[in-house]
Amino acid sequence: MELLMPLLAALLIGAGVFLVLSRALIRLILGVSFISYGVNIAILLAGEGERRDAPPLLQLAGPYNDPLPQALILTAIVISFATTALLLVLALRAYQVTGTDHVQELADRPDPVHSPVVYADPEVPSVSPEIGTAADVDEDGPS
Amino acid sequence: MNVLALPVLLPLFGGSVLLLVRRSAVRRGLATAVSAATLAVSAIVAARTFHGEILVLQMASWAAPFGITLAADALAGLLLLASNVLALLTVVFAGSSLQHAPVRGGSALLNRAREAFGAQALLQFLFMGVNMSFLTGDLFNLFVAFEVMLLASYGLLLLGGELPQLREGFKYVVINLVASSVFVITAGMVYGLVGSLNMADIAGRIQAHGGDVRLSLMAALLALVFATKAAVFPLGFWLPNSYPVPPAAVSAFFAAVLTKVGVYALLRTFTLMFPAEHGIETALLALGGATMLVGALGMVARRRWRHAMAFANVASVGYLVAAAFVGTRAGTTAALYYLVNSIAVVFVLFLVAALAERVAGPNYRRHGHLGLYPWLGAGYFVAALALTGLPPTSGFIGKFALVRAMLAAGGGLHVAVATAAVLTGLLLLYAATRIWREFFWGEADAVHRVAIPRAMSGVTVVAVALLLSLAVFAGPLYGLCGRVAGQLDGNAAYRAAVLVPDAPPRSGAH
Numbered sequence: 001m002e003l004l005m006p007l008l009a010a011l012l013i014g015a016g017v018f019l020v021l022s023r024a025l026i027r028l029i030l031g032v033s034f035i036s037y038g039v040n041i042a043i044l045l046a047g048e049g050e051r052r053d054a055p056p057l058l059q060l061a062g063p064y065n066d067p068l069p070q071a072l073i074l075t076a077i078v079i080s081f082a083t084t085a086l087l088l089v090l091a092l093r094a095y096q097v098t099g100t101d102h103v104q105e106l107a108d109r110p111d112p113v114h115s116p117v118v119y120a121d122p123e124v125p126s127v128s129p130e131i132g133t134a135a136d137v138d139e140d141g142p143s
Numbered sequence: 144m145n146v147l148a149l150p151v152l153l154p155l156f157g158g159s160v161l162l163l164v165r166r167s168a169v170r171r172g173l174a175t176a177v178s179a180a181t182l183a184v185s186a187i188v189a190a191r192t193f194h195g196e197i198l199v200l201q202m203a204s205w206a207a208p209f210g211i212t213l214a215a216d217a218l219a220g221l222l223l224l225a226s227n228v229l230a231l232l233t234v235v236f237a238g239s240s241l242q243h244a245p246v247r248g249g250s251a252l253l254n255r256a257r258e259a260f261g262a263q264a265l266l267q268f269l270f271m272g273v274n275m276s277f278l279t280g281d282l283f284n285l286f287v288a289f290e291v292m293l294l295a296s297y298g299l300l301l302l303g304g305e306l307p308q309l310r311e312g313f314k315y316v317v318i319n320l321v322a323s324s325v326f327v328i329t330a331g332m333v334y335g336l337v338g339s340l341n342m343a344d345i346a347g348r349i350q351a352h353g354g355d356v357r358l359s360l361m362a363a364l365l366a367l368v369f370a371t372k373a374a375v376f377p378l379g380f381w382l383p384n385s386y387p388v389p390p391a392a393v394s395a396f397f398a399a400v401l402t403k404v405g406v407y408a409l410l411r412t413f414t415l416m417f418p419a420e421h422g423i424e425t426a427l428l429a430l431g432g433a434t435m436l437v438g439a440l441g442m443v444a445r446r447r448w449r450h451a452m453a454f455a456n457v458a459s460v461g462y463l464v465a466a467a468f469v470g471t472r473a474g475t476t477a478a479l480y481y482l483v484n485s486i487a488v489v490f491v492l493f494l495v496a497a498l499a500e501r502v503a504g505p506n507y508r509r510h511g512h513l514g515l516y517p518w519l520g521a522g523y524f525v526a527a528l529a530l531t532g533l534p535p536t537s538g539f540i541g542k543f544a545l546v547r548a549m550l551a552a553g554g555g556l557h558v559a560v561a562t563a564a565v566l567t568g569l570l571l572l573y574a575a576t577r578i579w580r581e582f583f584w585g586e587a588d589a590v591h592r593v594a595i596p597r598a599m600s601g602v603t604v605v606a607v608a609l610l611l612s613l614a615v616f617a618g619p620l621y622g623l624c625g626r627v628a629g630q631l632d633g634n635a636a637y638r639a640a641v642l643v644p645d646a647p648p649r650s651g652a653h
Binding site for chain 2: 020025028032035036039042043045046068069072075076079080082083086087090091093094097098106107109
């Protein structure tokens with residue numbers, strides 16, 4: 001137990017880092033999830049040790065696990081749930097816009113060239129100051 | 144003392160109500176009102192902390208090491224005030240840039256669709272996270288505050304769903320998630336080692352416990368996390384391409400405040416919890432020197448307004464981190480003055496960039512705009528002087544104090560970083576002058592003048608006036624920074640105020 005759990009945390013975080021370094025968006029998201037699982041187990045382990053007093057509100061005898069790390073993990077789980085959902089939507093949207101989920105292809109895709117700005121406000125004269133041409137956008141390279 | 148909760152609660156409830164309001168004019172007015180109220184409360188908190196008081200609020204009356212503590216010393220008060228002034232300006236600027244939104248094209252400005260999908264509410268949640276980061280006295284609660292801030296910033300960055308947003312947004316989200324994982328695992332292990340998450344309590348226990356290599360490792364991990372948020376070289380590679388992506392007003396607030404939250408967390412960690420980790424502080428000093436140079440070189444290299452300004456922000460973070468880790472009280476004082484100055488300068492630069500992008504597109508190589516927009520040129524001129532550190536602006540005072548503190552500290556590394564600071568100033572001067580020459584001077588490319596909405600130019604004028612006032616009132620402000628630095632030296636008052644011995648449980652006090 002004492003050795004198995006740290007090994008499991010290390011394995012999960014290692015697998016997560018490996019996946020985060022890969023080139024497909026979906027593997028990257030899985031990697032981030034694995035990292036957060038490993039982190040949760042590591043925090044659980046941090047709560048074990050000498051502090052096995054009674055829980056704060058009960059007067060019962062006997063060793064108890066420290067409840068605080070579990071509260072921390074609960075918070076961390078909720079946050080990682082929300083961010084994973086966001087990442088999934090983001091990856092889906094990126095796939096819909098570009099047709100690829102490959103990181104390199106996504107980076108090589110040129111930015112959309114915007115048509116000249118037209119202002120909706122009647123107070124502002126509706127001129128086209130000839131901006132946003134392709135030459136502008138390419139000058140800085142992929143950004 | 145419940146006034147301390149208001150800078151967090153007002154944006155929370157304001158943002159929630161904003162999600163329900165359907166009419167955009169009402170939304171704008173409500174958002175402005177909420178931000179003005181938050182600013183008023185922050186000013187009250189700041190004024191009390193500037194008199195040497197330390198405000199503490201124990202949530203639900205749980206005594207200090209057991210519950211979540213909100214605490215404001217003068218450092219928190221100063222940053223709370225500065226960030227909420229900018230929050231109000233950001234809300235007004237965003238509301239106006241949205242009223243006068245381009246119908247098509249010009250993705251740089253907040254448009255109606257973004258506003259309809261809750262940009263104003265997300266801004267309030269962002270302010271809530273920022274205020275909570277400054278006020279919290281609990282390490283895990285700091286993580287939660289960072290997450291609130293980051294989740295709102297993801298939304299603001301991604302709203303609109305265009306290709307650059309998706310690409311840069313994905314990097315931004317993943318990098319921040321990995322950094323947050325490191326943060327939360329470190330918080331857990333600090334609890335495992337020390338047995339507390341209250342920062343003042345951790346400080347006392349570490350002091351009693353003495354040096355331990357595991358504690359040094361925790362300090363290094365926290366430094367890694369906060370340096371990533373603050374975009375310190377080599378961890379700041381994500382910043383220059385992602386900050387120009389969101390709407391103009393939002394990227395101004397991101398650049399001016401969010402990176403400084405990382406710097407604040409570094410300052411808090413290494414003055415309060417780990418004051419004895421001199422090795423890490425020296426490393427951060429050296430990295431600060433490298434960050435300035437990278438920022439200045441990047442600003443020279445970039446041809447687009449907000450990309451160049453994002454690098455200017457990196458350079459100012461470099462100055463801040465270097466000054467904060469000189470290791471003397473004079474250095475901390477210089478860092479605090481430069482912090483306020485840098486928040487104002489970067490905000491003005493991004494506002495000027497937003498207006499320039501509005502009239503002439505993202506690229507600044509379009510000559511002859513001084514004749515068409517003389518006041519925009521004046522605003523840029525003031526901000527550029529303050530960025531490069533030329534008198535009579537506040538940038539000069541900040542950099543002068545910084546270099547003097549470095550040289551007074553006297554080590555070889557200090558002299559090297561001081562040299563880097565001067566060299567960076569020259570590079571920034573070159574970069575800023577080139578933008579001046581290429582955008583404002585020369586034969587006019589454009590003939591027509593594009594009108595700038597009055598609220599947008601008004602916000603910019605107010606921001607420039609605030610920047611100038613930092614130089615006019617430099618004496619009192621510098622004195623205040625000296626007092627803040629004195630409070631941070633040892634943090635005895637902060638720790639005593641948070642950890643009241645045998646505090647009676649105040650039942651029903653709220």
